[in-house]
Amino acid sequence: MEAYTSFAQVYDLFMDNVPYEEWCEYIKSLLKEYKIEDGLVLDLGCGTGKLTRLLEDAGYDMIGIDYSEEMLEIAREHQEEGSNILYLLQDMREFELYGTVRAVVSVCDSMNYITEEEDLLQVFRLVNNYLDPKGLFIFDLNTVYKYKELLGETTISENREEGSFIWDNYYEEEEQINEYDLTLFIKEKDNLYRKYEETHFQKAYTLEKVKELLEKAGMEFVTAYDAFTRDAVKEDSERIYVIAKENGK
Known part of the structure; x- marks a missing residue:
């Protein structure tokens, strides 16, 4: 995994075309569909914290983890007075929390940065470990x-x-x-x-490989969607969202 360094300085500038508000609405709709309307949520690979802040505004208690110190510095600079977001500088392959969370979300193809299958399996195992019983894991992937x-x-x-x-x-x-x-x-x-x-x-991971690794990690694969829809994944889907559940430690 390569941490963002100099790019962190201009990341938000060049990502201003990303509709984070729409992405947040989509993720909120998925969380609420599975009865997660509040509580502690982890944003894994949070970057400069745009989605993290939006989810906090939506009523969730947020933790943000990222491997780039430069990105987290920017996230903290944008943290408003009264915000209780906890930002942690950690490698998602080795992350540690103080307790469990109701949900874990990960967007902007953070999982694609895990370039070894064994490492992705380890991430899935850690997510399963830190989720509440039947807690939810929502993440996106760029496709093959x-x-x-x-x-x-x-x-x-x-x-x-x-x-x-x-x-x-x-x-x-x-x-x-x-x-x-x-x-x-x-x-x-x-x-x-x-x-x-x-x-x-x-x-690039196939959906079949992701399912295999989730189940090997002890998680329950729930479904996958063509991004920002409730449609099934298509041959020409560019980004997909995967939903999995904690299924025992």
């Missing part, structure tokens, strides 16, 4: 279709006054790994721009 047909071998770029980025993608089909080579130009003093480079890796 998205990496293979849409992202792989493409370059995405954006130029703004505050900064620019060039994002080169390379998909290795045999290993199902997508490499992101990210070049950033971030504005500093005197209108000068400093260049930063980062490389990130994500793994």
Whole structure:
């Protein structure tokens, strides 16, 4: 797993097209469908805490875990007075809580950053361990279709006054790994721009493999949806949401 470092400075700037409010409404609807309308919820891979804050505003007691110290610094900077969000700097493959939670949510393809099956299995085991009995686990994934047909071998770029980025993608089909080579130009003093480079890796998992690992971890697979709908996963789904339940320790 690669922690966000220099990209953390401009993450929210370049992610301002992400409809976090709509994503939050979708997740809230899933939580409430399973009778989780309040209580303690963990945001696993919380980044700069946008979703974490929205879920707190919706009445949930929030914990946010992320592996990037830089991202969590930004999350804490945006924490409003009176907020009780607990942010923890931890690797999701080894995370520890003080007790159990009613639900765990994880979005923005955080699970795709787990590039080894054994590590993803360990994450699922830890989630199962820290969930209340029959507690809910909701997470999203970029699909094999998205990496293979849409992202792989493409370059995405954006130029703004505050900064620019060039994002080169390379998909290795045999290993199902997508490499992101990210070049950033971030504005500093005197209108000068400093260049930063980062490389990130994500793994594509089939839904069948995710089901297998969830069940191996002791969890109950409940369902999966084409993202932001209640429709079944399709061959050309780009992002899916998976719902699982705690099923005994």
